[in-house]
Amino acid sequence: MSLKNVKTAIPWPLIVLFLILSAASVVVGFLFYKSQENQILTNKKQELSSIADLKAKQIIQWRKERIADGLNFRQNISLIRQFSHFLTDNNDRDLKSDLMQVLKALVDNYDYRNALFVDRNSNVKLFYPNQDTVIGDYLKQLLPALIRKGDIVVTDLHRTGKVSFVHLDLLVPLNGPEVNDTAAFGALVLRIDPERVLYPLIQSWPSTSKTSEALLFHREGNEIVYLNELRHLKNTVLTLRRSINEDGLVAAMALRGIMETSDAVDYRGVKVVAAMKKIPESSWYLVAKVDREEIFSTLRSNLRLILIIILLFILATGLFIGFLWWNQRVRYYRQKYEAELDHLALVRHFDYILKYANDIIILVDKNFIIVEANDKALETYQYDRNEFIDQPLIKLLSDISIKNFEKNVKVMDEAGYSTFEALHKRKDGSVFPIEISARRVDIEGNMYYQSISRDITERKYAEEILRESEEKFRKIFEESPISMVMTGKDMGIISANPAFCKMMGFSEEELLGSALRTFTHPDHISGDEVTLLRLVAEEIPVYQTEKRYIRRDGSIIWGSTTVSLIRNNFGEFQFSLTMIEDITSRKIAESELEKSFSLQEATLESTADGILVIDTKGKVVKYNQKFVEMWKIPEELLQLKEDAPLLNYVHDQLKDPDNFIRQVKHLYSEPEEITSDILEFADGRFFERYSQPQKIGGKTVGRVWSFRDITSRKKAEAEIIAAKEKAEESDRLKTAFLHNVSHEIRTPMNAIMGFSTLLNDPGLTVSDRSQFTEIISQSGNQLLSIINDIVDLASIESGQMKINIRKININSALRSLCEQFSYKEKPQKIILGVRIPLPDDEAEIMTDGTKLVQILSNLVNNAFKFTVNGRIDFGYEMKEEFLEFFVKDTGIGIPPEYHSRIFERFYQVDNTVSRQYTGTGLGLSICKAYVELLGGTIWLNSKPGEGTTFYFTIPYIKSGRITNK
Numbered sequence: 001m002s003l004k005n006v007k008t009a010i011p012w013p014l015i016v017l018f019l020i021l022s023a024a025s026v027v028v029g030f031l032f033y034k035s036q037e038n039q040i041l042t043n044k045k046q047e048l049s050s051i052a053d054l055k056a057k058q059i060i061q062w063r064k065e066r067i068a069d070g071l072n073f074r075q076n077i078s079l080i081r082q083f084s085h086f087l088t089d090n091n092d093r094d095l096k097s098d099l100m101q102v103l104k105a106l107v108d109n110y111d112y113r114n115a116l117f118v119d120r121n122s123n124v125k126l127f128y129p130n131q132d133t134v135i136g137d138y139l140k141q142l143l144p145a146l147i148r149k150g151d152i153v154v155t156d157l158h159r160t161g162k163v164s165f166v167h168l169d170l171l172v173p174l175n176g177p178e179v180n181d182t183a184a185f186g187a188l189v190l191r192i193d194p195e196r197v198l199y200p201l202i203q204s205w206p207s208t209s210k211t212s213e214a215l216l217f218h219r220e221g222n223e224i225v226y227l228n229e230l231r232h233l234k235n236t237v238l239t240l241r242r243s244i245n246e247d248g249l250v251a252a253m254a255l256r257g258i259m260e261t262s263d264a265v266d267y268r269g270v271k272v273v274a275a276m277k278k279i280p281e282s283s284w285y286l287v288a289k290v291d292r293e294e295i296f297s298t299l300r301s302n303l304r305l306i307l308i309i310i311l312l313f314i315l316a317t318g319l320f321i322g323f324l325w326w327n328q329r330v331r332y333y334r335q336k337y338e339a340e341l342d343h344l345a346l347v348r349h350f351d352y353i354l355k356y357a358n359d360i361i362i363l364v365d366k367n368f369i370i371v372e373a374n375d376k377a378l379e380t381y382q383y384d385r386n387e388f389i390d391q392p393l394i395k396l397l398s399d400i401s402i403k404n405f406e407k408n409v410k411v412m413d414e415a416g417y418s419t420f421e422a423l424h425k426r427k428d429g430s431v432f433p434i435e436i437s438a439r440r441v442d443i444e445g446n447m448y449y450q451s452i453s454r455d456i457t458e459r460k461y462a463e464e465i466l467r468e469s470e471e472k473f474r475k476i477f478e479e480s481p482i483s484m485v486m487t488g489k490d491m492g493i494i495s496a497n498p499a500f501c502k503m504m505g506f507s508e509e510e511l512l513g514s515a516l517r518t519f520t521h522p523d524h525i526s527g528d529e530v531t532l533l534r535l536v537a538e539e540i541p542v543y544q545t546e547k548r549y550i551r552r553d554g555s556i557i558w559g560s561t562t563v564s565l566i567r568n569n570f571g572e573f574q575f576s577l578t579m580i581e582d583i584t585s586r587k588i589a590e591s592e593l594e595k596s597f598s599l600q601e602a603t604l605e606s607t608a609d610g611i612l613v614i615d616t617k618g619k620v621v622k623y624n625q626k627f628v629e630m631w632k633i634p635e636e637l638l639q640l641k642e643d644a645p646l647l648n649y650v651h652d653q654l655k656d657p658d659n660f661i662r663q664v665k666h667l668y669s670e671p672e673e674i675t676s677d678i679l680e681f682a683d684g685r686f687f688e689r690y691s692q693p694q695k696i697g698g699k700t701v702g703r704v705w706s707f708r709d710i711t712s713r714k715k716a717e718a719e720i721i722a723a724k725e726k727a728e729e730s731d732r733l734k735t736a737f738l739h740n741v742s743h744e745i746r747t748p749m750n751a752i753m754g755f756s757t758l759l760n761d762p763g764l765t766v767s768d769r770s771q772f773t774e775i776i777s778q779s780g781n782q783l784l785s786i787i788n789d790i791v792d793l794a795s796i797e798s799g800q801m802k803i804n805i806r807k808i809n810i811n812s813a814l815r816s817l818c819e820q821f822s823y824k825e826k827p828q829k830i831i832l833g834v835r836i837p838l839p840d841d842e843a844e845i846m847t848d849g850t851k852l853v854q855i856l857s858n859l860v861n862n863a864f865k866f867t868v869n870g871r872i873d874f875g876y877e878m879k880e881e882f883l884e885f886f887v888k889d890t891g892i893g894i895p896p897e898y899h900s901r902i903f904e905r906f907y908q909v910d911n912t913v914s915r916q917y918t919g920t921g922l923g924l925s926i927c928k929a930y931v932e933l934l935g936g937t938i939w940l941n942s943k944p945g946e947g948t949t950f951y952f953t954i955p956y957i958k959s960g961r962i963t964n965k
């Protein structure tokens with residue numbers, strides 16, 4: 001379904017909801033407006049009514065006050081007398097002037113416009129001020145009657161031609177001064193200007209308003225006459241008249257007794273709201289009114305706001321509903337879209353499955369005409385698509401399957417589905433087995449059959465092979481002369497072949513279910529269990545062993561046993577197969593043989609030599625324990641029973657392995673030869689080897705190798721040789737020493753003897769004598785020094801030489817040594833130098849100074865002895881905690897091979913040069929012994945022909961650091 005085909009549904013419920021909400025908002029707005037209007041109207045009417053009331057009361061009050069004014073005046077008897085008197089005497093000027101004062105006071109103080117005094121006949125007698133001095137027509141008509149009546153009255157508003165303004169009068173009739181004078185003699189007429197005193201009362205308004213006003217009117221015949229100056233029409237006082245029958249006119253309504261209205265017009269014809277009042281004791285009506293227009297002006301401006309609110313509300317509702325609708329649409333389309341996507345995916349998925357399915361999928365109609373088929377179907381049946389579709393299904397069936405076709409269709413029609421196997425035909429006519437799962441399906445009211453099938457040729461083939469192999473196995477199992485038994489996981493017997501039954505003496509039925517180990521000899525059971533566990537854990541592929549079984553009659557047999565586990569393709573254990581070969585007779589023969597062998601074995605093991613027997617092909621036949629120990633051969637190498645690995649192994653142990661290997665090879669090529677030699681090992685051992693052919697019946701069958709460890713013998717021999725050499729050397733040295741010593745002693749001795757004899761000669765000159773004694777003394781010194789040396793050495797060797805540690809300044813010791821040697825007579829030209837690096841105060845140390853000086857003088861002496869010319873330097877250097885002394889010469893030098901030996905006693909370098917020099921060969925050995933006694937070491941550096949440097953060290957112990965040692 002395409003999205004374009006989806007018609008947009010009109011959201012009627014939402015539209016109706018919108019209309020209802022809009023209408024409701026309009027109605028609510030209208031009602032609100034109306035209620036506001038009513039409220040305003042009611043309020044206004046109440047307000048106007050109160051104002052009308054107030055004003056009426058004020059007018060009444062005002063009228064009462066006027067009457068009270070009149071009464072006040074009348075109570076002044078003397079004044080009334082004066083007025084009465086004035087009527088009798090017009091010419092009394094004083095009186096007149098007094099009364100004029102009274103009238104003036106009335107006008108000025110009581111706010112009257114005119115004050116007039118009239119007589120009974122309405123003739124004006126006195127007046128104040130000097131204008132409007134006459135009585136108008138209106139009053140002229142009323143006055144005589146009023147005077148007669150004697151009541152104080154306030155007249156109506158009126159206008160006359162004689163008085164210039166609209167006015168009303170307070171009429172105060174004046175009675176005679178006496179109490180019984182009831183008839184009035186005149187009256188006081190006080191003219192009131194309403195413009196000044198009445199109208200302001202009416203026109204004042206308690207609040208600001210543009211149109212409100214109060215007005216007074218009264219009725220004259222069928223007319224309404226407006227009594228005061230109006231707000232909206234000018235110059236209308238007593239001139240504006242309207243008919244009382246005018247409908248809707250406020251004043252007319254008032255006349256009809258209506259006290260409030262909101263539906264009337266005023267004198268202008270403008271709609272007003274009004275409250276009316278009749279003023280009691282007068283013909284006046286009061287109207288308080290205001291234009292409707294004004295009252296509602298605020299509401300009108302509010303109406304705009306209300307309308308805007310309603311409009312906004314409708315708009316908001318519209319938007320909200322629109323949004324709801326839009327949202328609904330979006331959700332709707334999204335769901336549609338997702339459903340469509342799902343559908344598409346599903347369709348594609350099924351298309352995919354159909355196309356690439358490994359099964360044959362075919363759809364046929366109710367007439368068994370092929371409607372649809374997948375690629376696998378075409379491939380299997382070898383047809384093109386157009387050859388296949390619209391073809392009858394029967395074309396694919398083999399003859400046998402055609403027979404079963406109807407039966408299968410019947411099953412399918414009844415049950416709705418059916419699974420069966422059949423033989424189908426390819427395009428080339430070849431037939432193959434197929435497994436079919438078919439189902440009746442209803443597609444849009446039409447009936448179809450859909451089948452999913454699979455070519456099962458291979459499975460059939462595999463089944464056949466399996467069947468055949470099972471058959472073969474069964475045959476082997478049944479007919480094999482070897483005993484076979486199958487056991488389950490618990491090693492219980494599942495099946496046993498006739499050979500096994502016969503061997504054990506049981507029938508198969510008796511054996512089934514019993515454990516195989518019931519027949520195993522107890523000696524083997526624990527070993528078996530361990531190995532079977534390894535087998536199950538797949539550590540070993542099969543378990544092979546030789547063990548004993550117990551038969552039904554209790555006799556014991558030996559069986560060569562092979563156990564293997566049979567697993568299925570998934571590696572799951574199925575059963576274990578045990579094959580047992582009866583080897584009892586072989587075992588008996590072997591044990592006999594063993595007995596005959598044991599004597600030979602005992603002989604072999606009792607020899608001290610290592611023996612190895614190898615056949616002519618290099619296979620190891622026999623060896624004894626001694627051989628294994630001597631050659632330290634690992635067990636696994638022996639297991640191999642081959643000579644090659646053994647040769648490889650011994651190769652690394654020998655000092656000259658190649659020679660040995662050569663020997664072995666030679667002997668392989670000369671099987672008859674007998675040889676022996678000594679093998680020397682890298683670790684210093686020696687083996688004596690002997691090798692001879694092994695013969696049986698005169699025929700060489702192998703070779704016997706015997707080895708004897710002669711290491712200790714060899715060692716003893718070497719020691720003897722060394723001792724002998726040492727003794728010889730010692731002897732030689734001693735001879736040389738004796739020769740030397742005798743020479744060294746004899747030379748000075750001869751000199752002493754010879755010159756002391758010469759001293760006896762009387763003809764000897766003084767100088768000769770002194771020369772001779774000098775020679776004798778020198779020779780004596782030399783002799784002494786030799787003897788000292790020998791004594792020193794003897795005491796060193798016997799461990800009696802003691803050291804004597806004292807404070808010594810090595811710088812001074814070296815300097816004096818240098819001085820001594822400088823005086824020494826020397827035929828050669830030799831420069832002597834001394835090096836003293838430490839300052840004198842640092843050079844004071846604790847040591848045996850005598851020995852130190854002796855070491856140095858020995859070394860310097862030697863240097864002089866072996867240096868022909870050049871220089872000799874001696875001195876010391878600081879080396880950490882030690883002082884390193886040196887004596888360096890440019891003499892004959894010492895070859896390297898003598899460097900260690902010259903420190904030995906009596907040792908002298910054996911060369912022609914040193915032979916020329918005298919010496920005992922003791923000096924250096926004494927030096928060495930002294931140096932070591934002082935806690936140091938001595939060594940040398942020398943090159944023949946270039947010179948020699950002797951070094952020795954002693955600890956640098958500054959004096960004061962220790963006092964004694």
Ligand code: ADP
Nearest residue numbers: 862863866902908909914919920921922923924
């Ligand atoms: P001798 O009394 O023979 O000198 P020494 O023990 O002092 O005995 O010396 C041993 C030998 O070392 C000397 O005979 C000499 O051959 C060799 N020798 C010692 N000092 C020197 C040297 N400075 N130069 C060469 N040879 C020396």
